[in-house]
Amino acid sequence: MLQFSLQQVLPLETATKERAKSLLPGHAVVVPLPSDSPLYTREGVSHVIHVLGPNMNPQRPNSLNNDYTKGCSILRETYTSLFTGFLSIGTHDETVADISAPSSTYGKVTGDKSKLEGPTSKSWGSWAQALYHIAMHPEKHKDKLLEVLDDFVVLNDLYPKACKHLLVLARHEGLDCLADVHEEHLQLLMTMHAVGLKWAEKFLHEDSSMVFRLGYHSVPSMRQLHLHVISQDFNSNHLKNKKHWNSFNTAFFRDSVDVIEEIKNHGKATIKDEDCWLSMELRCHRCRSAHPNIPRLKSHISICQAPFPDALLENGRLVLAPKHN
């Protein structure tokens, strides 16, 4: 256990009292250490975070009178305040005096919101981390990888929705989805496209009747930016529901060529995240006929010979699609 002398603690106590006279349960206060504090000069401690948990002792202020539910709630706030305060140190030059815990929104704190607004991107469940782990540690997943490059890896989608379905996975930390992509990533997007195209061409060399599309989901379920390279047969037992179909056959699927153009022209990509795209009626991607359910749609697409619509053939959205008259 660390021991502090009075001399070490005094500057901290003064600095703390400047920030907050008292602290309510569930709240934290971040105190940057004064430059004359021995804790700072000798130990290199830059900040101290004070945090007050729930109190069940009737002899002390703010006793909860054995209200266990309220105690749990305040304990949750306490930890959130503590971690939010800790995050604010790394990401902002200045800290605010009192950080109170948000009850439901992640990353937001009271006080100077303009400086302390937390990450606005979505949070990811544990099951959404698989690609991230592969991107960060490809050496641990060699058996799954088709190609390993400095900036990308290529792998088969674990649940392919067509005969050929690859992912070109970016290895850059902090790049999780299209919303994170900006002008500085243009070269990266173009390289990902080139890598994906190379694989599509390799498959086309083996079977020239295949047709490929390269693109991103507007709002991916898995963390870490990944480009889908998918053949347009959609012949797969893993394609089971409307969401599967529509995520590759509505505007929810953003063609790589379009994303690159949008980044070039506007510095950001269009994101069609409305749920309506994923729950749209099922339509054949070739002849646009509607079908009542997935089994009927799949039996239709296995025989549909219609040419791909012009909108898909323009500007390389489809790779080596058959020409029609």
Added chain:
DNA sequence: GTTCTAGAAC
């Protein structure tokens, strides 16, 4: 992202 389940809908 997946699987499982229950209930509704066809």
Added chain:
DNA sequence: GTTCTAGAAC
């Protein structure tokens, strides 16, 4: 009978 949907869990 089958299929769809939503929710929960992982």
